[in-house]
Amino acid sequence: MNFHIAVDIGASSGRIILGHIENEKLILKQVYRFRNDFFEENGLKKWNIDELIKEIFTGLSMINYQKMNNVTLGIDTWGVDYVFVNNKGKKISNPVCYRDSRADKKFQEITDKLTKEKIYAKTGIQFQKFNTIYQLSSESQNTISDVDKVLLIPDYINYVLTGKMVTEATNASTTQLVNLASEDFDEELLKAIGLKKEQFAKIVEPGTVLGTIKEKYRREYKLPKIQIVCVGSHDTASAVAGIPAFGKNWAYISSGTWSLLGTEEKFPNTTQEAFDGNYTNERGVNHSIRFLKNIMGMWIVQRIKKENFNNFSFQGMADEAEKFLPFQQFIDINDSVFLSPKNMLLTLKNYCVGTSQKVPRELGEIMMCIYSNLALYYANEIQRIQRISRKTINNLFIVGGGCNIDLLNQLTADVTGIEVIAGPSEATAAGNIITQMLETKEVSSITAGRKLIVNSLPVKRYKPATFNSDILKKYQLFLKEKGDLND
Structure with a gap:
């Protein structure tokens, strides 16, 4: 039997949900829940990303895998925030929380420079002072010069688990840096904030398979070969996929x-x-x-x-x-x-x-x-x-x-x-798992997945x-x- 794990992390809490199909119904079980909140560090509001990853492994180690033939996992989180990774593949610092006010001045500067009309025509994304484009523009050039890759929160967690760097499409769109027509990072917008396209990992669609969890984590936490699948990694994308x-x-x-x-x-x-x-x-x-x-x-x-x-x-x-x-x-x-x-x-x-x-x-x-x-x-x-x-x-x-x-x-x-x-209150986890089931061919389409949710x-x-x-x-x-x- 196939089993699927939804790692659903919001701005105030995270959950590990286990799902499978039984008697033509979607069965969901919450395995673990943990708190999430930002903290103050050097005058900035930040996320403790290492602690979040530790909590994920704590939850995964609580699952009884004995009767599971195939296990997949998908991660969804909030949008816009990111982790800087250096050329040795290491995190440079804890990610800054979008509720920090550091980008407020840059918002006005960038929108004056490029105009809101031009940015909106390119990206179709609403204007919020904490969007990734304004957060990145507030980073010092000394910091930017050390950055090999900018990874959004779920992409960084996927990277830690698998060693593969990608940018999942639904979360990428929240950055206000992705061009609607090309469906790729817009080089004019990147230039305006002092970054290059090469500093971002390739954009991939939900359903992309990244590989299995690294062997060192499998040994440490006694895990099977869990296959990591990119889902709608922006939690709202997974929630909408899970609407009946x-x-x-x-x-x-x-x-x-x-x-x-x-x-x-x-x-x-x-x-x-x-x-x-x-x-x-x-x-x-x-x-x-x-x-x-x-x-x-x-x-x-x-x-x-x-x-x-x-x-x-x-x-x-x-x-x-x-x-x-x-x-x-x-x-x-x-x-x-x-x-x-x-x-x-x-x-x-x-x-x-x-x-x-x-x-x-x-x-x-x-x-x-x-x-x-x-x-x-x-x-x-x-x-x-x-x-x-x-x-x-x-x-x-x-x-x-x-x-x-x-x-x-x-x-x-x-x-x-x-x-x-x-x-359902579990729509995000359901949509996350339905996307995994699309890859394993247990459901044929989002519509079929929604019908399963309606019946379950x-x-x-x-x-x-x-x-x-x-x-x-x-x-x-x-x-x-x-x-x-x-x-």
Whole structure:
């Protein structure tokens, strides 16, 4: 029997998921879970990449391989961040976290130099100050001169495991350095930030086989010959591959630390409307395009929990929110003040003070403020994406950890006026494993893989109950007056 391992690492935690097909159903089992967070080093926010790799091996060593004939493994993580490797194949330093503010000044410098219009026409990628292009431009030339290869986070982990250097396509697209037409690194953009194409490994498609885990790791951790397969290594690419949807008129929210709201398309959309809305055209599994918008997501909830209410579970925090009325404040969830503040709750309260609104004080009030504004932001972007794509969205699929919050799902259905289908929460792992199964011929296509997911993993439906279009209109007016969103 074939078994498949999904190594799914997000910006706050990582999981090792074991999957196989049994009685025509996809069986998923979480083997190991570990925390992930950035730390401060020499004034920069950084990831402990060596610790992450150690956690992967800890999880792999916990699997009973005795009855497994063939084992494959795929790695997905967040996007944009990278590791520098020298000409001896060694890591130069820990990777800097995208939440560090070092690239803020370079963002303005690069976009002034090349213009946003030109960059967008080349790449189709949304503008975020932490995109790889701006992070790389903030590196010192002394550092750059020592760099043999720039490897994105999952590509570096694959390299450590196998010794093979590649750049997987879905994560490569998040760099804002890949040309839409050539599907390769754009040399003009690289020149503008002082790098060369040779400093990047060859771009490969999901499904590419890299080889087996190095013998030294197999001996140390008592592992079998695990074959490493490039999957949609950007976690959203794997999540979208794992959405149980068919047809054309659906949208998705991959809900975790970030909420990625979008549609799956065959071709990129770089129209003026897409540019104005700051929508991105990231690569997906099976040569698809993830046309989407990055939204701050559960990050605000995660930080408030960690900083102020760590004795509560996420579900317990949502239960407290149920005691309060929604829509008592309007918050631009995507405001940059929430990206990496020293104190998230104080930042939220100051935002309300600065916009002359009621300040939430109790835990339930705070959570309802966040959830109701997430729902409003989703609804605003659903309307926008329908205008840009010229399609009517009939179903909204919410997957990932955030799909377990009933309150948020119902609020989203109510303010969008669209049925919400929540689940599976394991969509990223499922999409990761489905991509591995494409290579082993256990599924014939992404569509076949999605059918397998539909028949295997539970979902929950939320129909609009009390759609109040006036609330959304007032929220949209608030955003317009604030001036952060063009509409």
